[in-house]
Amino acid sequence: MSNVDLLGRRKFIAGLGVAAGAAMVAPAMAVSEKADGVKWDKEIEIVIIGSGFAGLAAGIEATKLGAKDVHIFEKMSYFGGNSAINGGLFAAPGTPMQSKEGVNDSVDRMVADQLAAGCGIADEALLRHVAEHAMEALQMTFDAGSEYHPYLQQLGGHSVARTYQTTVSCGAGITQPLLHKCRELGVHTHNRSKFEGFLVGEKGEVLGVKMRDNYHFGEDQPGKVINIRAKRGVIMATGGFAQNVNLRMAQDPTLTSEVGCTNAPGATGEGMYEMFRLGAVPVHLAHIQSGPWASPDEGGFGYVSNYSIYNFPHSIAINRLTGQRFMDEIADRKTRADAELACRDEQGNALPPILITSYKDSKKHPNTKKVIKYNVGWKFDSVEELASHFNVPLKALKTQIEEYNQYVKSGEDKQFGKNMTKAAGKYIEAPFTVVRLWPKVHYCQGGVQINTKAEVKDSFTGVAIPGLYAAGEVCGGIHGVSRLGSCSIPECMVMGMTAARSMMKA
Amino acid sequence: MNTLKIMLALGLLCLSSASVQAVEIRDHHKEVIGKDCKACHDQGIKQFPSDQACQQCHDVDELAETTARSEEDKWQNPHNNLHYGKELPCQECHGEHKAKKPICSDCHTFKYDKHKE
Ligand SMILES: Cc1cc2nc3c(=O)[nH]c(=O)nc-3n(C[C@H](O)[C@H](O)[C@H](O)COP(=O)(O)OP(=O)(O)OC[C@H]3O[C@@H](n4cnc5c(N)ncnc54)[C@H](O)[C@@H]3O)c2cc1C
Numbered sequence: 216m217s218n219v220d221l222l223g224r225r226k227f228i229a230g231l232g233v234a235a236g237a238a239m240v241a242p243a244m245a246v247s248e249k250a251d252g253v254k255w256d257k258e259i260e261i262v263i264i265g266s267g268f269a270g271l272a273a274g275i276e277a278t279k280l281g282a283k284d285v286h287i288f289e290k291m292s293y294f295g296g297n298s299a300i301n302g303g304l305f306a307a308p309g310t311p312m313q314s315k316e317g318v319n320d321s322v323d324r325m326v327a328d329q330l331a332a333g334c335g336i337a338d339e340a341l342l343r344h345v346a347e348h349a350m351e352a353l354q355m356t357f358d359a360g361s362e363y364h365p366y367l368q369q370l371g372g373h374s375v376a377r378t379y380q381t382t383v384s385c386g387a388g389i390t391q392p393l394l395h396k397c398r399e400l401g402v403h404t405h406n407r408s409k410f411e412g413f414l415v416g417e418k419g420e421v422l423g424v425k426m427r428d429n430y431h432f433g434e435d436q437p438g439k440v441i442n443i444r445a446k447r448g449v450i451m452a453t454g455g456f457a458q459n460v461n462l463r464m465a466q467d468p469t470l471t472s473e474v475g476c477t478n479a480p481g482a483t484g485e486g487m488y489e490m491f492r493l494g495a496v497p498v499h500l501a502h503i504q505s506g507p508w509a510s511p512d513e514g515g516f517g518y519v520s521n522y523s524i525y526n527f528p529h530s531i532a533i534n535r536l537t538g539q540r541f542m543d544e545i546a547d548r549k550t551r552a553d554a555e556l557a558c559r560d561e562q563g564n565a566l567p568p569i570l571i572t573s574y575k576d577s578k579k580h581p582n583t584k585k586v587i588k589y590n591v592g593w594k595f596d597s598v599e600e601l602a603s604h605f606n607v608p609l610k611a612l613k614t615q616i617e618e619y620n621q622y623v624k625s626g627e628d629k630q631f632g633k634n635m636t637k638a639a640g641k642y643i644e645a646p647f648t649v650v651r652l653w654p655k656v657h658y659c660q661g662g663v664q665i666n667t668k669a670e671v672k673d674s675f676t677g678v679a680i681p682g683l684y685a686a687g688e689v690c691g692g693i694h695g696v697s698r699l700g701s702c703s704i705p706e707c708m709v710m711g712m713t714a715a716r717s718m719m720k721a
Numbered sequence: 722m723n724t725l726k727i728m729l730a731l732g733l734l735c736l737s738s739a740s741v742q743a744v745e746i747r748d749h750h751k752e753v754i755g756k757d758c759k760a761c762h763d764q765g766i767k768q769f770p771s772d773q774a775c776q777q778c779h780d781v782d783e784l785a786e787t788t789a790r791s792e793e794d795k796w797q798n799p800h801n802n803l804h805y806g807k808e809l810p811c812q813e814c815h816g817e818h819k820a821k822k823p824i825c826s827d828c829h830t831f832k833y834d835k836h837k838e
Contacts, residue, residue, distance in 0.1 A: 292772065292809075292810040292812070292813050293804075293805045293808065293809055293810070293813065293824075294805070294808070295804065295805065299804045299805065300804055300828065383796065383803055385803055385804070387803050387804045387805075391806055406772070406810070407772075429764070429768070431769055434769070436767075436768060436769050480827070512830070513828060513829060513830050514826065514827045514828045514829075515827055515828030516828060517828050517829060517830075518829070589829065589830045589831065590830055591830055
């Protein structure tokens with residue numbers, strides 16, 4: 216068992232927040248301008264901003280349709296955005312593996328599942344468009360060389376098993392092959408290139424972009440702004456804004472810098488802001504998903520997230536101040552995230568709660584070994600040891616465990632009404648594994664409104680802004696209140712492909 | 722490291738008297754680069770070196786071999802990692818003028834004992 220400096224870690228949480236907040240205080244001013252009299256430094260056929268699933272799929276598709284001069288610009292020093300750190304879970308209906316496993320699925324069924332999670336405010340037309348073309352996107356990854364586990368998974372909210380996962384259990388199993396494919400096809404990829412604003416024609420049409428070259432994220436080397444003319448148009452694939460504390464707090468004041476974030480550092484949203492300034496319609500910005508399964512002992516998604524998602528049904532979450540449970544461990548994400556944030560010491564400082572699982576049950580998840588190996592989770596042989604390590608009142612904890620084990624037996628959780636079906640027979644007994652919990656902002660459902668051609672609508676005229684397309688997480692409203700797991704990859708890729716198709720037809 | 726490349730880099734050295742305050746040059750860099758800021762600052766002294774600058778002397782394949790890990794941990798190789806392959810610009814994790822953490826530590830607690838912050 217390792218020795219972890221809990222106090223240091225707490226300071227770390229606070230420090231992190233401050234740093235993240237400070238970084239966002241003064242972003243370089245981005246502005247769109249009239250292109251009138253502008254000196255073009257470069258002329259390009261297609262400009263794609265952002266190098267995640269949406270941007271890469273757009274690059275490949277445009278080239279396949281005959282575009283000769285396609286460029287992807289990425290502000291970070293590395294390519295891939297959130298897509299390169301994602302979980303590699305990809306949902307599609309009517310796939311080869313479904314026919315092999317005899318799963319009865321359809322476009323209608325996938326749309327129905329997503330509409331249910333969207334709670335009445337999802338965009339059915341877009342969901343249908345994505346589901347109809349999801350298999351083409353999956354095929355694009357096969358063609359590029361992505362490899363998947365030889366089985367399907369059925370994730371929460373899906374009525375059938377329709378989810379593939381890359382063999383590396385990460386989105387990089389898709390972004391790496393797509394990036395190589397892009398280059399093989401002759402797509403130009405530029406890192407350290409930050410989009411700063413649009414250059415607009417007489418009728419409000421997008422003619423080009425202002426791009427900051429040689430840009431170093433988070434450093435004070437400003438780089439140089441160049442004007443790029445985009446002959447066919449611009450595809451915005453800049454992802455979400457989960458890393459932008461100011462903007463997310465404007466939507467949901469509980470999402471302070473104290474709440475962590477699973478996203479890549481580049482998810483700061485200025486591409487989206489700039490489209491709003493141009494007239495794009497903002498949709499569902501306040502629907503921001505936080506993951507209650509994350510840990511303050513590692514950054515981002517790390518290893519604990521998947522560990523605890525698997526273990527919540529047969530574990531207890533304990534407030535370290537009281538030694539007692541404080542939530543239904545499988546309540547919806549928002550309820551749990553709020554309950555965790557309320558766990559504080561007498562001074563009101565964050566006191567991340569702990570998730571206690573019997574080792575016999577936790578060890579079935581492949582991450583358990585890693586969680587222990589990399590000191591983001593701990594194994595204890597007795598309650599005493601556990602309680603003293605986390606400074607939890609021993610007596611209260613013991614009583615709580617006894618009480619909970621009664622619920623496991625009776626199948627009824629008298630404290631929080633948790634559905635005990637999946638906890639049946641799984642008593643909380645030594646040895647234990649324990650992780651600390653703290654919510655992290657994970658996914659932005661909101662963004663600019665698009666239609667099924669990936670065109671960006673103008674808020675005043677209701678018609679598409681000429682020359683402007685958007686795809687991926689930067690777009691809003693598609694999923695509604697809640698996005699089902701594994702439904703972002705198909706959306707990003709299909710809409711990226713769609714943007715390329717629309718542009719090549721325009 | 723390729724000796725021919727080191728010789729070339731040495732050959733490029735010109736005696737510059739520019740101040741190198743705040744430079745915490747690695748010992749091996751001292752030998753090769755001395756006080757020639759331009760050896761790394763190929764885009765001008767006030768600019769960060771280009772992403773290719775380090776590769777005048779360092780070869781990513783060789784680096785990847787040096788930092789290779791066991792099969793179970795093979796993708797934790799900082800010079801050939803799961804998310805970005807061999808493409809991560811050196812400056813993402815290494816700085817000559819300021820301490821840097823490996824980018825992996827954004828999300829993981831892997832240990833890189835030889836990494837100089
Ligand atoms: C940890 C994690 C796990 C996830 N797991 C899954 C999963 O298993 N399945 C699933 O379906 N979804 C998952 N999601 C959601 C999904 O990964 C994202 O929604 C998706 O990757 C977004 O893709 P994108 O192409 O829209 O944007 P991104 O992949 O984020 O790419 C956008 C890129 O644009 C760049 N950019 C931003 N602004 C600018 C600018 N001004 N100039 C130039 N470039 C700019 C960014 O740096 C970034 O590289 C996960 C998300 C996270 C964070």
